[in-house]
Amino acid sequence: xxxxxxVCSAEIELAKDSVQGELIECPDCGTELEVIxxxxxxxKEAPQEEEDWGE
Amino acid sequence: xxxxxxxxxxxxxxxGELLRLLLFHPNVELKQVTSESYTGKFVHKIxxxxxxxxxxxxxxxxxLEPCDLLFLCLPHNSSQNKIDDYKKLAPKIIDLSADFRxxxxxxxxxxxxxxxxRPDLLNEFIxxxxxxxxEEMKTAxxxxxxxxxxxxxxxxxxxxxxxxxxxxxxxxxxxxxxxSEGGNKVNEGSHHPExxxxxxSYQPTQHRHxxxxxxxxxxxxKMQIHFSATAIDMVRGLLATxxxxxxxxxxEKEIWKIYREAYGNExxxxxxxxxxxxxxxxxxxxxxxxxxxxxxxxxxxFSNRLVVMSAIDNLMKGAAGQALQAFNIMHGFxxxxxxxxxxxxxx
Ligand SMILES: [Zn+2]
Numbered sequence: 097x098x099x100x101x102x103v104c105s106a107e108i109e110l111a112k113d114s115v116q117g118e119l120i121e122c123p124d125c126g127t128e129l130e131v132i133x134x135x136x137x138x139x140k141e142a143p144q145e146e147e148d149w150g151e
Numbered sequence: 152x153x154x155x156x157x158x159x160x161x162x163x164x165x166x167g168e169l170l171r172l173l174l175f176h177p178n179v180e181l182k183q184v185t186s187e188s189y190t191g192k193f194v195h196k197i198x199x200x201x202x203x204x205x206x207x208x209x210x211x212x213x214x215l216e217p218c219d220l221l222f223l224c225l226p227h228n229s230s231q232n233k234i235d236d237y238k239k240l241a242p243k244i245i246d247l248s249a250d251f252r253x254x255x256x257x258x259x260x261x262x263x264x265x266x267x268x269r270p271d272l273l274n275e276f277i278x279x280x281x282x283x284x285x286e287e288m289k290t291a292x293x294x295x296x297x298x299x300x301x302x303x304x305x306x307x308x309x310x311x312x313x314x315x316x317x318x319x320x321x322x323x324x325x326x327x328x329x330x331s332e333g334g335n336k337v338n339e340g341s342h343h344p345e346x347x348x349x350x351x352s353y354q355p356t357q358h359r360h361x362x363x364x365x366x367x368x369x370x371x372x373k374m375q376i377h378f379s380a381t382a383i384d385m386v387r388g389l390l391a392t393x394x395x396x397x398x399x400x401x402x403e404k405e406i407w408k409i410y411r412e413a414y415g416n417e418x419x420x421x422x423x424x425x426x427x428x429x430x431x432x433x434x435x436x437x438x439x440x441x442x443x444x445x446x447x448x449x450x451x452x453f454s455n456r457l458v459v460m461s462a463i464d465n466l467m468k469g470a471a472g473q474a475l476q477a478f479n480i481m482h483g484f485x486x487x488x489x490x491x492x493x494x495x496x497x498x
Binding site for chain 2: 144149
């Protein structure tokens with residue numbers, strides 16, 4: 097159940113009970129990822145929320 | 152197994168930091184700590200955080216007894232002149248000054264402006280960054296701890312230079328440092344109303360730590376590093392912002408791979424690069440009192456510029472913490488012994 101983060105190429109381990117459409121977070125780069133397929137495992141970058149980060 | 156250890160020059164900031172660490176190290180018997188200015192005084196007179204942790208008093212260096220290892224925390228140009236005395240006292244030495252960092256005495260003379268007193272000994276010392284010289288440290292008797300600016304800059308850029316990924320003459324490094332980097336000797340510029348709130352460009356060119364960066368990262372090739380340092384209103388901490396130009400137009404995830412490969416197993420290096428949250432890149436204030444080096448990066452989408460950010464506590468990973476890490480490696484102890492403090496949040 098392993099796949100790769102599209103942003104930082106960290107190894108992503110999908111949980112056994114993962115479902116399509118679920119949102120998970122990359123442990124290395126923190127990007128929110130959407131599970132697009134469980135078999136085979138695949139994820140893509142989830143749409144970002146509005147930025148709230150300043151100087 | 153206990154190693155008997157003494158600190159020469161323990162009233163300064165680096166010496167005090169080392170004292171704090173060694174007092175709580177399970178494998179260390181701290182024997183003597185020297186200070187010429189404070190001989191006879193309890194260590195907590197100078198390092199108040201150590202009140203009730205120790206009843207040690209400073210002694211004069213003339214009273215030093217033999218021990219297993221000496222840490223030298225002396226001003227620049229002191230260790231090299233008395234090294235034979237120290238060698239007689241201890242079979243192992245870790246020098247935290249700049250005296251034995253460079254291998255090449257010509258380079259030393261160029262950057263330090265005077266001849267080295269003992270060029271014959273320069274190659275006896277292992278350069279003190281464990282992430283680069285761990286194997287040599289395991290059997291070393293003499294280690295020369297690295298400079299704080301050099302440590303942050305080298306750890307940030309080493310994987311890129313080692314893998315030949317960047318142009319060799321366009322590296323620009325800007326370091327922001329806290330006031331403790333200047334040591335505990337006062338001067339007019341360190342007077343509080345003058346120093347507080349400053350953004351002081353104190354060494355825009357020709358900083359001596361550049362020599363260490365060139366020594367450790369050029370891999371036999373001709374290269375240049377353009378380094379500047381700015382003092383800002385922190386007490387501890389250092390952030391190096393390094394601008395390099397990639398030879399190829401790499402994607403960020405390829406750069407991730409390079410750093411993961413270089414540092415994946417390193418106990419004190421963390422890659423900090425998050426797409427959301429408050430702390431997305433390395434932040435020195437979170438590292439106060441810790442031995443971590445946090446490294447982050449961002450690729451310029453419009454060019455081949457890669458910005459690498461690297462943060463440390465200058466007195467810890469930049470000095471005493473790193474020296475203790477080397478000490479642990481020298482003696483076959485777990486590298487993290489005495490260095491587990493994770494820092495504070497909020498701070
Ligand atoms: Zn990731």
